[in-house]
Amino acid sequence: MMRNLLTGVAAGAAGTTALNLVTYLDMVARARPASTTPEDTVRGAEKLTGATLSTDGPDSDEAANRRSGVGALLGIAAGLGTGAIYGAVRPRLGRVPLAVLGVGAGVVANVGTTGPMAAFGITDPREWPAGSWVSDLVPHLAYGLATAAVWDLMQPRPS
Secondary structure, eight states, X not given: OHHHHHHHHHHHHHHHHHHXXXXXXXXXXXXXXXXXXXXXXXXXHHHHHTOOSOTXXXXXXXXXXXXXXXXXXXXXXXXXXXXXXXXXXXXXXXXXOHHHHHHHHHHHHHHHHHHHHHHTTSOOGGGOOHHHHHHHHHHHHHHHHHHHHHHHXXXXXXX
16 A cells, blocks of 8 residues: 555656646746746635744735745645545556546546635636636646556556
8 A cells, every 4th residue: 555655646746747847838838927826825824824924924025935835835745645645546446548547637636726726715717718727727637647657657567
């Protein structure tokens, strides 16, 4: 079980890299800005918990910089955590096509990251235009496919 979890974490790291690659390529291709939703989610968590990221106040540059860093770290943690879950679940799924596994992992990662943002009222996916869905879903599908492929590649092969 521990091997599957750790393999899942490693596969999730590869998936996270794929997600970031596709996201940044989209930003370059369409000249779109980075999303502020990770930082907004951290701000929502601050308000919920009463925490503060800076003694200079919640609107200081110091707090904003920390919020940006924490938002990015939460994204990495989500990718690694989803990979660990994938590693725990994958052996029980039997023979399923890689594309199906990848889409499933990508959808789980998408829901897992969009859910908290929706819960904090930062975004409402029901109101997203098609372009926003594509911008959000395509990188998560890249995550899922990379995670599934790397997990499979790391499995022992019969001699």
